[in-house]
Structure formats: structure tokens, C-alpha cells
Amino acid sequence: MSNSSSSVLSDGLLLAVKRDCPTCTMIEPAVGQLIDAGVALTVISQDDPAFPECVPEVVDDRHLERSYRLRIETVPTLVRIAGGREVERIEGWNRQAWQSLTGLSGLGSELPEHRPGCGALNAMPGMAERLAVRFGDASFASRELSIPEHDDPIEACYERGWSDGLPLVPPTRQRVLRMLQGTKRAAGDVVAVVPPDLVECTVEKVAINAVMAGCRPEYLPVVLAAVEAACTDAFCMHGLLATTWFSGPMVVVNGPIRKAIGMNWAGNCLGQGNRANATIGRALQLVIRNVGGGKPQGIDRATLGNPGKYTFCFAEDEDDSPWEPLSVERGIPPGKSAVTLFAADGVQGVFDQLSRDPESLVKTFARCLRSVAHPKIAMTSDAFLIVSPEHARVFQNAGWDKAHVKEAIGRHLMLPGAEMVRGADGIAEGVPEQFRERTIPKFRPGGLNIVHAGGKAGLFSAIIGGWLATGTTGSSPVTKEISE
């Protein structure tokens, strides 16, 4: 047995095997024939340096460096090397091919003609990244931080101030390398300049935070799009952090990627339990915290905040929707995936189990939407109305499109100034006195958005109010197409 540190290829034959592979054990007699014939043969064993027993000096490749460097995918693999270079390769057992490559016409004559091999250990899931890190083929621009061997890496993440309060997945090089496989973008690409510290954030930094949030690599394109959207001037992330109001970024996902990554748009889609929903929203918040420097009681001045600031991400139910998807309404071509970000507060339930005609239901919506921020305040917050399937069916049956629903809600939210001014109804809060004789719309033009989502049962919908500062003086919803 010899060790596997040498990477120089000797001319002759090289055979990669593992004892755990039935084909490798089956071909032992043929290997013995090669030894007896005096063929220049190097055998590397991935799991047991005492195997095959007929070989006097097996290369111990339990560390898998040889296999990794040779890109072995299957065992057995027989390689012919000439002039220090690989010139021919056979995967698995094929009597004729082995006889041809070795020049031994009687080789393995008692063995079956053909038998496929097994997966090589270096090709097992997750091994490519582990070995790339182990053998120095992975390089990162980010600072590498060593933690003492006996420390708990999760506690180390807490101690460094990276956490939102919940445990993080430690961002090891291997995990980050795997995360980066989720995008075609280069690790060094700048995704956005992240407020409040206005730091250039690379794909690699997003990937590190996505690892910590618990994302799978295939979620990374969604996180990248969300980070881009959050850092636009229109979204105004810096102001959103600095406000004492409740809001944080909410992410609505549209398009085929919803299904591809297994998002939830059905029952409890605004709640817990779905990995993609939970971790994409969390990854965005971790980027803002760790890269941008936006931390609670630092730049984040929220008086109370809301639980959605841990994570707030869900998908729209497009297949069963009577309406076009939110992304299409906002200019993204049908069939493309996109994120829409909104500066959102928490969820306010809307109860209406009796309305079966659309006029009645829009009045319910309007009455409830009036309370966003304050029933006597108007033209400040935007809002999202999440219409559940059972409520949407009322509109579908009546042939109402989304524009019709919005127009009708808007009509019922033209509010008389006399009810709204300061002091009216014995409430000091309200709009300035000058609006007394006017009719005031609750929302600015375009300030109400509608999304279709939720479980099949339940005549409930949801209002998600938003930050008091909108448009050019605050935040507007921002939609970004998701690219691979």
C-alpha cells in the first residue's frame, strides 16, 4: 500500500476501484491476470487499501485526491496513460473493451460480457465541493475565519453578530461553493449596493448569507433578484430600515420558478413550514443585516417591528387564479419568473363568509382596507390585498377582472373629508382641516395591489398594509425578473 499524495501519472494502466462495488469484486480474477502478465498497472482503492488482495501494492485513495484529480465517476474505471497523459478510459466492466485496451485477448474470459460499475465515492452528492475545498481548488474573495475546533460553529455565528436571533447554518467553504452552483453568475459579480452602509455586495456575499439562512442552491437566483430589487432607489431600503414604522421587505414570487423550487402559494402560504418561502425572505434580511449593516436598534429604528422581518416571502397561486399574475400586471412577460418587493407590515385578516356577489365583497374589502394605518388617514400607506381562492371565486363567477375589482374597491374608498379631518368623531388624528370639503381616496393611484393565494377552504382574505412613506417620498413596490 502506498499513499495517494503523488499526482504524477505513470505510463501504463490505472484502475480505480472500491471494495463496496460488486463489479469491482467480480473483476478481481481479471486484475490478477493483469498482474500475472506483468502489465504496468496502478490500482487505486477508494475505500480499502487491502483490496484487491491480488494486487501487491494498492494505492490508498481513501482521501480521494487521486480519484478527484482523475475525475473518476464510476468504479471500476480503467485508464490507459501514455506520455504522462490519459489516452483512453473505460467505465465499468466490458470484456471486449478491456481486452482491447490491455492487449490481453483472454482477459476475464470467465466473466460476464458486460457489467456496469458503481458510483465513485468522489462523485457522491456533495463530494465535489468538499474535495474542491480539501484540495485547494476553491477560492473565495471573502475573509476566511477560523474558529477553534471544539467550538460550536452555530454559537460562533451568534457571537459574531450575524444572526437574526434564530440559529444560522454555518457558512463553510463547501456549503458556499455548493450554493454558488445555483447561479450562472460569477461569484465576483456585484449584485447591488446595499444600504445603509452602501456596500457593494457580490454574488458570493449573497451566497454566504443564503447558506446561513438555510437556502438550497436553486433558491439563489430568487434571493439575488430580491437583493437587487431591495437595493433600488424606488424601494428605498435605507429609509425602510430607518423608519420607526413596522415595515420590512415582503417578497412575492411569480412564474415557473415557484414550482421548480417547491414554494407554497396554498394553505398557510403566509405562515411557516415551507423551506423556500422561509429561507428566501430570511436570506434577504441577512444580506441587509450583515452586508448593509442594517441592524435593529442601530439603523433599524422600528418601534415595534413585525414578525415578517425575520422572513416574509410567498408565491402567488397562478394556476387557479381568475386573474393575470402580479408580475405580468407589472410588466414582466408571461412565463418569466419574477420577484415583487413591498415595504410590508404584518397581516390583517378579512372575514366575510356571506358575500356571494362581488359588490358586497368589495365593500367588505374597502371597509377593512380603510383601517390600514388609521381609518382617518389617507394617501399614505400602500397595501396588498391577498385574495383567497374562495373569495376570488365570487369575482370569477361574476366575470370581474382584477382592474374591475380594484376600481370598485377604490370607488368605495373615496372618503368624505368631514369624517377624516383632525378632531372628527372625537379623534385627534386625521387629515388636515383643509380637506374637510373634499373627497379623499384612501390609496394613491396604483397604491393597492392584489395577489391570489391561500388554501382552498376559507372565506378569508388578508390585507398587508405598508410603510407610511410611499412613492418618491418613500418606497414603491419593485418587480425584478429572476435570471439564472
Add this chain to the structure above:
Amino acid sequence: MSDDTVLLDPTSERAPDQRERIAPLEDLSGKTVALLDISKARGDVFLNRIEALLRERGVAVERFAKPTFARVAPVDVRQEIAVRCHAVIEALAD
């Protein structure tokens, strides 16, 4: 160095990679100082003297002790110090 003991920095890397020390108190007026005896020989002699010096200066003092120097301070001792005191002086060695 195993892969599990190297983490990639998720931050903007504007801060040092080691945690910064908490800023020391600017002065001790109106503050309470914890004196922590780790149960090593003659730690009490040192802390008695420190206590006398602090009290001479009008600084409130509270005494705490670890059951054994061989282990980290129990959580309740740490929490009591954090709740009741503004600073801590530890008698580290004999």
C-alpha cells in the same frame, strides 16, 4: 484545518474579524462594580483590598464567587452580575 472550522465572512468586512471589546465605563460614579472571586487561593485578599479602595471612593461593590476556578461561571452568577452591576473585576490567578 478542517472545512468545518473555517467560515466565510458574511459581512462587509469593515469590522475587525475578532469581536471588539465593550467600551470601558467613563467613570465609576453611581455605578456598581462586581468583584468576582474565582475560588483560587488568595483571590479574596486581592478583592478585599480592591473593595476597600472602591468603597473609599464611594463606589458600590457586590461580591460574587465561582464555585470552582476549573469551570466557567454558572449562568446564574453571570446573569446576576449582568443585572445588578455595571462592571466586573475578576481575581484571576493565585
